[in-house]
Amino acid sequence: MRLVLRALALRALAFLTTTAGAVLLVSVCFALVPGDAIDALPNGPELRAQLEGEWGLVGGPAERVLGTFSRAGRLDFGHSLTVSPGAPVAELMGSAAARSARLLAPAALLSLLAGFAGAALAGAGAELPPSPWRPRLVRALASLSALPAVLAALATVNGVNALAWPLIESARLTRPVWFALPETDHPVRSFLAVIVLTGASGSFLWGVRRAGDTLADLAARPFVGAERARGGPIAPLLARHLVVPAARMGAAHLPLLLSALVVVERGFGMPGAGSLFWESCGRRDWPVTVGLAVVAAVTVTTARFVADALAVVFDPRERAALA
Amino acid sequence: MRALTPLLLLLPLAAQAGNLRYAEDLAPAIVHPLYGSSMAEARANELAFEGLYTDDVELATTPALALSTELAADKLSAVVTLRSDVAWHDGQAFTAADVVFTIKALQDRATASTESGRVAWIKEAVALDNTHVKLTFVRPEGRPEDKLYFKILPQHAFGALPLKRTDAFRTHPVGTGPWALSQFNEDNSITFSKWKSWRNPVGIDQITLREVADKNYQAKLVLYESLEALVRVLPRDLAILKNNRKVDLYPYQTNSWWYLGYNNKRPALANPAVRRALSELVDVDSLLAPVGTGARITGPFVPSSPYYNHDVPMLAPDADDAETALTAAGYAQEGDHWTQGGKPVVLKAVAHQALESVQEVAINLQSQLESAGIKLEVQFLDDAAWKQRVWHDRDYDLMLSQWTFDRNEDISEQFHSTGTRNFVGYSNPAVDALLDKARDATDPFARKAALREVHKLVAADQPMLFLWTLDSYAAMAVKVRNVVVHPFYFFTFAPQWSMK
Numbered sequence: 001m002r003l004v005l006r007a008l009a010l011r012a013l014a015f016l017t018t019t020a021g022a023v024l025l026v027s028v029c030f031a032l033v034p035g036d037a038i039d040a041l042p043n044g045p046e047l048r049a050q051l052e053g054e055w056g057l058v059g060g061p062a063e064r065v066l067g068t069f070s071r072a073g074r075l076d077f078g079h080s081l082t083v084s085p086g087a088p089v090a091e092l093m094g095s096a097a098a099r100s101a102r103l104l105a106p107a108a109l110l111s112l113l114a115g116f117a118g119a120a121l122a123g124a125g126a127e128l129p130p131s132p133w134r135p136r137l138v139r140a141l142a143s144l145s146a147l148p149a150v151l152a153a154l155a156t157v158n159g160v161n162a163l164a165w166p167l168i169e170s171a172r173l174t175r176p177v178w179f180a181l182p183e184t185d186h187p188v189r190s191f192l193a194v195i196v197l198t199g200a201s202g203s204f205l206w207g208v209r210r211a212g213d214t215l216a217d218l219a220a221r222p223f224v225g226a227e228r229a230r231g232g233p234i235a236p237l238l239a240r241h242l243v244v245p246a247a248r249m250g251a252a253h254l255p256l257l258l259s260a261l262v263v264v265e266r267g268f269g270m271p272g273a274g275s276l277f278w279e280s281c282g283r284r285d286w287p288v289t290v291g292l293a294v295v296a297a298v299t300v301t302t303a304r305f306v307a308d309a310l311a312v313v314f315d316p317r318e319r320a321a322l323a
Numbered sequence: 324m325r326a327l328t329p330l331l332l333l334l335p336l337a338a339q340a341g342n343l344r345y346a347e348d349l350a351p352a353i354v355h356p357l358y359g360s361s362m363a364e365a366r367a368n369e370l371a372f373e374g375l376y377t378d379d380v381e382l383a384t385t386p387a388l389a390l391s392t393e394l395a396a397d398k399l400s401a402v403v404t405l406r407s408d409v410a411w412h413d414g415q416a417f418t419a420a421d422v423v424f425t426i427k428a429l430q431d432r433a434t435a436s437t438e439s440g441r442v443a444w445i446k447e448a449v450a451l452d453n454t455h456v457k458l459t460f461v462r463p464e465g466r467p468e469d470k471l472y473f474k475i476l477p478q479h480a481f482g483a484l485p486l487k488r489t490d491a492f493r494t495h496p497v498g499t500g501p502w503a504l505s506q507f508n509e510d511n512s513i514t515f516s517k518w519k520s521w522r523n524p525v526g527i528d529q530i531t532l533r534e535v536a537d538k539n540y541q542a543k544l545v546l547y548e549s550l551e552a553l554v555r556v557l558p559r560d561l562a563i564l565k566n567n568r569k570v571d572l573y574p575y576q577t578n579s580w581w582y583l584g585y586n587n588k589r590p591a592l593a594n595p596a597v598r599r600a601l602s603e604l605v606d607v608d609s610l611l612a613p614v615g616t617g618a619r620i621t622g623p624f625v626p627s628s629p630y631y632n633h634d635v636p637m638l639a640p641d642a643d644d645a646e647t648a649l650t651a652a653g654y655a656q657e658g659d660h661w662t663q664g665g666k667p668v669v670l671k672a673v674a675h676q677a678l679e680s681v682q683e684v685a686i687n688l689q690s691q692l693e694s695a696g697i698k699l700e701v702q703f704l705d706d707a708a709w710k711q712r713v714w715h716d717r718d719y720d721l722m723l724s725q726w727t728f729d730r731n732e733d734i735s736e737q738f739h740s741t742g743t744r745n746f747v748g749y750s751n752p753a754v755d756a757l758l759d760k761a762r763d764a765t766d767p768f769a770r771k772a773a774l775r776e777v778h779k780l781v782a783a784d785q786p787m788l789f790l791w792t793l794d795s796y797a798a799m800a801v802k803v804r805n806v807v808v809h810p811f812y813f814f815t816f817a818p819q820w821s822m823k
Contacts, residue, residue, distance in 0.1 A: 282349065
């Protein structure tokens with residue numbers, strides 16, 4: 001037990017250090033980026049002297065880095081300057097994140113399932129009989145997955161609408177709610193967005209490779225060999241031991257999903273944190289952009305910490321390594 | 324397929340009767356006439372707010388919230404008589420106090436309005452009673468009505484001055500316009516509903532601004548009947564929309580023109596003969612061809628402007644003349660390229676990446692100049708980088724951009740040596756004097772004569788190569804009737820539109 005607690009403490013320390021480093025990096029990036037919200041105004045040069053102080057845009061890069069870092073430490077994200085002038089950034093982020101979670105959560109889960117299913121089909125660590133078409137199918141899907149998320153989103157939206165329109169025009173299909181610029185959220189649109197998020201930008205390929213490595217590693221473990229020798233079913237055994245690697249895989253996959261979220265939400269015209277990030281960059285609303293970047297960084301480091309903690313608790317090899 | 328419909332949770336979505344949906348690349352974050360920063364905001368403001376005067380369909384000044392203006396004999400003041408039958412969207416009566424409040428708010432430096440320049444010519448505004456406002460001017464004004472089209476705000480919706488961008492008004496605006504903002508929606512769309520107490524009939528019940536970030540997708544949405552209006556059709560989409568029987572195209576001429584600016588402060592480009600020579604190396608017609616259709620221009624106005632000087636000849640490509648001028652200016656042609664002081668001539672060009680079709684133009688220009696022996700390095704900049712490089716640092720040789728003007732076509736900021744938008748660093752005392760004269764002129768004919776002379780002088784100096792004004796087309800679903808679009812604000816005549 002002491003060993004577990006010690007290991008958890010070490011992981012927590014690493015989490016705090018990494019998080020602080022990530023927030024510092026975000027602060028440095030935004031202190032160095034050219035332009036600010038005043039530049040977005042048509043008469044910005046004339047208003048600069050007045051607005052700089054009011055909007056907290058004064059000071060050199062070092063001062064701005066420290067300011068951003070310390071405010072983030074206090075979870076004080078300030079107020080939006082141009083995206084929704086005067087609105088508290090935390091409030092804006094909260095509602096946007098809640099909407100994005102509806103895409104992210106299923107996409108994260110589906111990515112894991114698709115990764116392991118793909119790896120299994122490709123023949124990694126599973127008991128499936130050899131087949132020439134399964135690896136080919138996985139390779140084909142993996143190649144398709146190399147399409148950048150932005151292109152995949154645009155192609156999906158355009159493609160689905162282009163296919164549906166002739167049917168609507170010929171009255172063979174009643175105009176669906178999800179068709180071309182829907183006014184409300186619809187499961188079909190969300191489903192397509194989740195699929196793009198799950199598969200595009202190499203996401204599926206990455207998942208298959210990572211899952212393949214995990215399954216191969218598990219299959220090589222002595223207890224699996226013993227079970228196999230006894231003639232017992234391997235799959236349930238593998239599934240039991242997949243919890244920790246899957247958690248780690250999910251945590252490692254999160255940055256890819258978060259970055260794809262920005263373009264997928266824009267492509268599908270869905271409001272959310274990714275869309276808000278895009279808009280805040282365009283309008284140079286640094287409080288919102290920094291707030292979202294910090295939250296994304298903390299989300300990733302937290303997910304990794306949780307995965308590491310699970311490993312410490314459930315994986316004896318992890319504890320042995322620490323000892 | 325019919326059988327599949329219920330499985331897909333499909334519900335019929337007929338376009339609501341009387342609901343006109345139009346697209347903007349980026350929806351306004353706020354609807355507040357004092358803080359407009361984009362054309363999308365200007366169009367939204369046009370729906371919900373009114374000025375004292377506006378344009379009629381001939382683009383002549385016509386009263387809106389005002390009834391008439393009586394100018395004093397010395398032209399240093401005027402009394403504006405206001406309508407007494409106007410109500411704000413919250414039901415309160417519109418009065419002279421609102422006009423005075425708006426002018427004071429615009430003039431208050433602490434308000435930090437993006438529109439403050441629109442009232443810089445007014446020295447004082449005093450409400451004489453509920454329907455009369457006395458305006459005193461900084462200098463004599465010939466036709467103050469032409470400048471009284473800034474939008475009026477309701478005094479009762481605010482506390483004391485100064486106003487702030489963060490005031491609650493930003494998302495709950497109250498205007499007197501034909502449509503009242505009814506909702507900012509979750510998907511960034513904005514819904515405007517007909518203001519039932521508007522003084523004239525309004526043909527469309529509801530107008531919805533939809534955000535469609537992908538410009539290329541907007542025309543398709545009109546074809547798919549997901550939008551009823553498109554403010555500006557991309558040239559490449561014209562043919563497909565023109566051939567669609569459910570869509571009508573409406574041409575309109577904007578006060579926008581493209582130019583290739585020379586950095587007049589760079590030693591190499593300070594000589595007008597060199598600038599002219601560079602201009603003569605460019606075949607403007609072939610630059611324009613892939614971008615769309617439009618009219619070539621010779622100076623800082625569009626050909627339909629009263630200030631355009633039609634006597635200024637079009638500069639034609641002339642490689643021989645350019646060669647003579649460059650040689651006289653100390654340049655030498657070595658092999659297939661020009662040199663100065665033994666070094667090949669390399670020019671750094673910047674272009675605003677948001678400018679439609681700018682890549683095609685820049686690459687074509689690069690190819691033309693390189694064929695003529697001048698290397699051109701082009702960089703496409705986003706808004707912040709553009710402002711940093713061009714506005715602040717003036718770090719460029721050539722810049723490809725566009726100017727858009729409102730009805731006053733005031734080019735002083737761009738061509739006066741003290742102009743805040745004179746990013747090319749142009750300076751000519753004769754032009755300065757003429758611009759001052761035009762500004763102070765109370766006689767429209769004197770103003771016209773001065774600005775036509777400015778056109779001539781500027782064309783001779785070539786601080787920039789004046790390129791073209793593009794033909795603009797709005798697309799409308801055929802069910803939208805009686806359509807006349809305003810070239811700048813788009814919706815000025817929308818109350819007369821109707822939907823079948």
